[in-house]
Amino acid sequence: MNMHKWANDILHSPQRLALPIMTHPGIEMIGKNVYDAVTDGEVHAAAILALNEKYPAAGCTAIMDLTVEAEAFGAEVVFNDNEIPNIAGRMVHDLREAEALRIPDLTAGRIPEYLKANRTVAQKITDKPVFAGAIGPFSLAGRLFDMTEIMMAIYTEPDTVDLLLSKCSDFILKYLRAIKETGVSGVVIAEPAAGLLSNDDATRYSTRFIKPIIDELQDEHFLIVLHNCGNTGHCTESMIASGAGGLHFGNKIDMKKTLEQIPAHIIVMGNLDPAGIFQLSTAGQVAASTRELLEQTAPYANFIISTGCDTPPEIPTENIEAFYAEIRAFNRNRGTF
Numbered sequence: 001m002n003m004h005k006w007a008n009d010i011l012h013s014p015q016r017l018a019l020p021i022m023t024h025p026g027i028e029m030i031g032k033n034v035y036d037a038v039t040d041g042e043v044h045a046a047a048i049l050a051l052n053e054k055y056p057a058a059g060c061t062a063i064m065d066l067t068v069e070a071e072a073f074g075a076e077v078v079f080n081d082n083e084i085p086n087i088a089g090r091m092v093h094d095l096r097e098a099e100a101l102r103i104p105d106l107t108a109g110r111i112p113e114y115l116k117a118n119r120t121v122a123q124k125i126t127d128k129p130v131f132a133g134a135i136g137p138f139s140l141a142g143r144l145f146d147m148t149e150i151m152m153a154i155y156t157e158p159d160t161v162d163l164l165l166s167k168c169s170d171f172i173l174k175y176l177r178a179i180k181e182t183g184v185s186g187v188v189i190a191e192p193a194a195g196l197l198s199n200d201d202a203t204r205y206s207t208r209f210i211k212p213i214i215d216e217l218q219d220e221h222f223l224i225v226l227h228n229c230g231n232t233g234h235c236t237e238s239m240i241a242s243g244a245g246g247l248h249f250g251n252k253i254d255m256k257k258t259l260e261q262i263p264a265h266i267i268v269m270g271n272l273d274p275a276g277i278f279q280l281s282t283a284g285q286v287a288a289s290t291r292e293l294l295e296q297t298a299p300y301a302n303f304i305i306s307t308g309c310d311t312p313p314e315i316p317t318e319n320i321e322a323f324y325a326e327i328r329a330f331n332r333n334r335g336t337f
Contacts (some may be wrong), residue, residue: 001129001185003223007245007267010058010303016294016325017058017268017330020307021188021248022278024063025050027316033081034313038065041116048121048130056325058131062117064190064227064310066135069171070143071100073109082313090146095160101144103171106178115178122183129185131225136191138167138206144168151196154205161205169209176217186223188248189213192309194238194252195230202238214243225269229309236261240256251276251308255293259300269306272323278307278315283322290326 010017026047027037036043044063052060067150071077076088092098101266106112118132135143141164153161172189179187194206210226218224220309226242228235229250236258239247249258262268272278277289290305297303305327 001126002220003123003185003245004220006129006185007223007265008176011265013301014334015329016298016334017054019058019061019328020272020321020323021060021061021064021310022307022315023047023051024311024313025317025320028313034083035081035276038079038185039054039064039110039113041113041120041165041215041328044102044117045120045124046156048117049124050134052125052128054077054327055320056164056294057128058304059131059185060125061131061188061310062114062121062133064133064188065114066139066143066190066192068110068114069135069140069168069175072111072171073144074104075144080089084310084312085144088153090149091144093145093149095157095163098163098167101164101167101168103174104251111175115182118179118184119182122185124141129223132179132182132184132187134172134179134187134189136189136206136226137165137172137192137209138197138202139191139193140168140172141165142193145195146172147196154197154201165205165209169213173213173216180217180222185221186246187225188225189244190227190229192228192230193282194235195228195232197235199235199238202235203241207238207242210228210242210244214335218243218245223267227309234257240266241331248306249308255303256296259297259303262302264300264302266302266303267304269304270295271306271308274307274309274311278311278323280321283316283318286319286322287326290323293332294327294330 029050194202225246226244227248246267252274
């Protein structure tokens with residue numbers, strides 16, 4: 001798929017499109033649980049396909065699982081039947097261990113299953129983009145070094161952090177090359193830990209490592225979306241500087257103010273609260289929140305309404321339907337649907 005054309009069509013469309021990161025309802029639709037989907041590429045793909053059949057999103061997204069790459073490095077992963085996996089413990093403690101850390105190959109851990117899921121979906125969905133998922137280098141380094149420890153180490157052990165980030169970004173680049181070869185139209189790089197940094201530090205410890213990846217891989221057939229749900233508005237400049245063709249924001253940010261800051265040619269997505277709104281609110285509250293965000297962002301042609309992050313399991317079906325119904329109503333009122 002020509003992603004330059006896809007983005008240009010959005011910029012010139014009178015409709016407001018939706019692209020929520022919302023894989024888990026698809027898992028439930030096919031009678032599986034989270035563990036099934038994050039360990040079996042066929043189940044993962046089936047969930048994405050089922051969701052695509054039911055809802056009119058502008059694209060499809062894979063599960064936002066931020067343990068896959070850390071597991072490939074050897075980190076211990078804790079699995080539960082119906083919860084996103086978590087990393088347990090700490091792998092890297094000092095410069096010596098960072099130097100000894102081996103960059104894994106693409107047969108490690110669950111990497112093959114995620115490549116399988118992407119390949120399967122890309123072969124079956126050809127009328128809209130399919131976005132894979134991957135972690136960003138600073139978020140991956142934080143999972144290997146411990147997030148609290150790395151926040152101190154950027155000041156006390158910058159050489160250790162730089163080395164670890166270099167190895168993390170080398171692996172992410174290798175993984176994303178393989179993801180691109182599956183035929184998907186792009187990837188959402190999730191870098192939430194960069195939201196803990198100032199803009200200057202986010203540029204120093206995140207963007208500096210992400211930008212070369214984007215420069216190599218992003219082209220007319222592969223769009224990279226940078227996601228940072230930790231950004232409250234303080235490090236948006238560093239996200240723009242990455243060169244990503246799309247930016248995805250969490251529910252902590254003021255979307256209207258953010259759109260004022262971002263160049264009009266960059267696709268912007270966000271930012272309804274995936275838990276507080278989609279999981280825990282009523283359908284009426286979902287509709288009201290969706291309507292409010294649509295109205296606030298109406299002047300910006302580069303905006304796609306989305307969730308602020310991957311939705312958790314057990315989202316009520318009526319809430320998803322309320323979200324899409326409100327978008328249809330908004331477009332009808334604009335005379336576009």
